[in-house]
Amino acid sequence: MNENSVKLHYDIPAYDLTTAGEASSSVKRKLTQLGVNPVSIKKAAVAMYEAEINAVIHAGGGSAEVEIGRNGITIEILDNGPGITDIDLAMQEGYSTATDIVREMGFGAGMGLPNMKRYADELDIRSEPGIGTAVKIVVNF
Amino acid sequence: MGTYFHSVTLDEEKCRGCTNCIKRCPTEAIRVRKSKARIIDERCIDCGECIRICPHHAKKAITDPLESVNRFRYRAAIPAPTLYSQFKEVSSRNKILTALKALGFDDVYEVARAAEVVTAATRELVGKPGWKKPLISSACPAVVRLIQVRFPGLIDNIVKLESPMEVAARIVKSEAAKSKGLKPEDMGVFFITPCAAKATSVKAPYEKEKSFVDGAISIKDIYLKMLSSLQGVAAEENLEQAGYEGIRWANSGGEGLALGNDRFLAVDGIHNVITIFEEIENDRLEDVEFIEALACTGGCLGGPLTVENLYVAKTRLKKFIDEAKEKAVTEGIRKTPCNDLAWTGNVEYKPVMKLDSDMEKAMKKLEALELINRELPGLDCGACGAPSCRALAEDIVREIANEADCIFKLREKVRDLATQMMELEAKMPPVMDKSTENVK
Numbered sequence: 001m002n003e004n005s006v007k008l009h010y011d012i013p014a015y016d017l018t019t020a021g022e023a024s025s026s027v028k029r030k031l032t033q034l035g036v037n038p039v040s041i042k043k044a045a046v047a048m049y050e051a052e053i054n055a056v057i058h059a060g061g062g063s064a065e066v067e068i069g070r071n072g073i074t075i076e077i078l079d080n081g082p083g084i085t086d087i088d089l090a091m092q093e094g095y096s097t098a099t100d101i102v103r104e105m106g107f108g109a110g111m112g113l114p115n116m117k118r119y120a121d122e123l124d125i126r127s128e129p130g131i132g133t134a135v136k137i138v139v140n141f
Numbered sequence: 142m143g144t145y146f147h148s149v150t151l152d153e154e155k156c157r158g159c160t161n162c163i164k165r166c167p168t169e170a171i172r173v174r175k176s177k178a179r180i181i182d183e184r185c186i187d188c189g190e191c192i193r194i195c196p197h198h199a200k201k202a203i204t205d206p207l208e209s210v211n212r213f214r215y216r217a218a219i220p221a222p223t224l225y226s227q228f229k230e231v232s233s234r235n236k237i238l239t240a241l242k243a244l245g246f247d248d249v250y251e252v253a254r255a256a257e258v259v260t261a262a263t264r265e266l267v268g269k270p271g272w273k274k275p276l277i278s279s280a281c282p283a284v285v286r287l288i289q290v291r292f293p294g295l296i297d298n299i300v301k302l303e304s305p306m307e308v309a310a311r312i313v314k315s316e317a318a319k320s321k322g323l324k325p326e327d328m329g330v331f332f333i334t335p336c337a338a339k340a341t342s343v344k345a346p347y348e349k350e351k352s353f354v355d356g357a358i359s360i361k362d363i364y365l366k367m368l369s370s371l372q373g374v375a376a377e378e379n380l381e382q383a384g385y386e387g388i389r390w391a392n393s394g395g396e397g398l399a400l401g402n403d404r405f406l407a408v409d410g411i412h413n414v415i416t417i418f419e420e421i422e423n424d425r426l427e428d429v430e431f432i433e434a435l436a437c438t439g440g441c442l443g444g445p446l447t448v449e450n451l452y453v454a455k456t457r458l459k460k461f462i463d464e465a466k467e468k469a470v471t472e473g474i475r476k477t478p479c480n481d482l483a484w485t486g487n488v489e490y491k492p493v494m495k496l497d498s499d500m501e502k503a504m505k506k507l508e509a510l511e512l513i514n515r516e517l518p519g520l521d522c523g524a525c526g527a528p529s530c531r532a533l534a535e536d537i538v539r540e541i542a543n544e545a546d547c548i549f550k551l552r553e554k555v556r557d558l559a560t561q562m563m564e565l566e567a568k569m570p571p572v573m574d575k576s577t578e579n580v581k
Contacts, residue, residue, distance in 0.1 A: 032494050033494055033510075034507060035496070038293035038296075038490060041293075041294065
């Protein structure tokens with residue numbers, strides 16, 4: 001892989017749902033400027049949005065490392081949160097550990113990880129309880 | 142044609158080159174150059190925000206003058222329901238419609254009535270499976286154009302049915318052809334419009350080759366003539382046909398309410414519409430089936446080519462809605478199958494935000510853009526003529542602006558130059574240099 005790429009870094013703020021989604025919005029805008037097809041843009045934006053929201057509501061924020069190449073985008077969302085004990089269980093639709101307050105705001109319906117899986121062409125979740133979670137999303141153009 | 146027609150234009154004389162409009166534009170379509178606001182044609186969606194915000198009234202919409210109806214042997218006016226809300230102390234729609242007819246029309250047909258036809262067809266459509274949910278109303282052309290330039294992922298969600306304006310023109314023309322034996326070229330149908338976006342739809346429709354409507358006359362332009370015409374109404378003709386559901390379309394929420402489905406969301410004001418569209422793109426509105434999105438705050442009542450204040454207009458329209466409710470004339474609506482109202486063309490994605498048609502080059506430009514943006518002050522002051530620092534960075538990589546367009550950057554450069562000059566000034570030719578350190 002010697003192609004050139006655009007690398008982006010975002011800080012994801014903690015527990016602030018009013019600004020949550022700004023990183024994925026920004027990425028969406030950049031993909032549009034690059035002329036990426038609308039379907040891939042949507043896939044990347046939704047998958048990243050879900051991962052971003054998860055980092056906000058579960059993990060006290062984190063960061064996003066994004067690399068956009070000619071053939072696809074790789075998004076890595078990293079946090080130092082509580083981690084996911086059982087990833088298979090977390091992947092089930094409707095499974096959620098979100099607090100009532102978060103749910104009242106319309107988040108935490110247990111669709112985050114399933115949606116990520118639905119939209120990502122590759123999804124890799126590595127997590128260690130007590131240390132943090134790294135979510136890697138790849139969407140091909 | 143390949144060129145973009147849009148109705149919002151600039152009155153060069155009045156424009157002072159202030160930055161109010163560039164900041165308000167939802168598609169960043171305006172730049173100030175040489176003290177005049179320039180509209181980037183392919184980005185303009187005719188929402189009319191700039192018309193509303195301009196303190197010098199330098200932004201206007203191209204509409205047709207009333208005299209243009211004289212080109213036709215038979216003339217019909219099709220007023221947007223917003224028209225009813227514009228006049229003080231007018232007791233009935235029939236009076237308004239009669240006064241409108243007296244301005245030189247052979248017929249008047251309420252677009253509100255056609256709205257009910259569209260409602261019936263939309264109801265049918267919402268019930269059908271296989272549609273991408275939520276469906277997004279196409280009643281507001283500025284919203285459809287917004288989707289074309291900023292939300293291509295939502296093109297499939299658009300309700301691809303003729304607008305009430307088109308349906309009204311179609312009904313008028315087919316009835317006039319039948320009853321009066323008129324040829325198509327003899328008939329002129331004119332929409333009485335509250336906005337620029339509709340005027341564009343008449344001149345350059347996105348959903349088909351040619352509009353059924355022959356011209357758009359703004360409410361603002363005929364307002365004074367209407368006032369005197371209203372004075373002269375001796376006997377009201379019975380011209381009203383629409384029920385309350387059709388009239389209510391002028392309000393934000395009117396189209397949604399008429400559907401009789403409580404899973405609809407009504408949003409108005411172009412910037413609010415953008416927020417809702419972002420939500421849909423992020424799959425956050427899965428429990429909503431229908432979106433009524435209107436570019437103007439308050440819906441069509443808040444149109445930039447209206448005369449009356451939105452909130453006053455709202456109160457007035459309510460009176461007509463209540464009155465129509467009592468009369469309950471909604472029944473007997475023409476059952477037009479939704480297939481019959483389907484668009485014959487389709488809207489396409491207009492990638493106007495793209496930095497370059499070659500992705501490699503676009504990537505290089507994006508990187509350069511990020512670097513430039515980081516160096517800019519981030520005040521978004523607009524003095525460079527672009528709406529934000531980021532937009533200036535974008536213009537620089539598109540090669541339509543320079544870094545020195547930023548007054549802060551320019552000041553830095555001047556300061557650097559001044560320092561250099563001071564340094565140079567301090568230097569003396571060796572023969573005259575009296576400082577001891579240079580003496581060897």
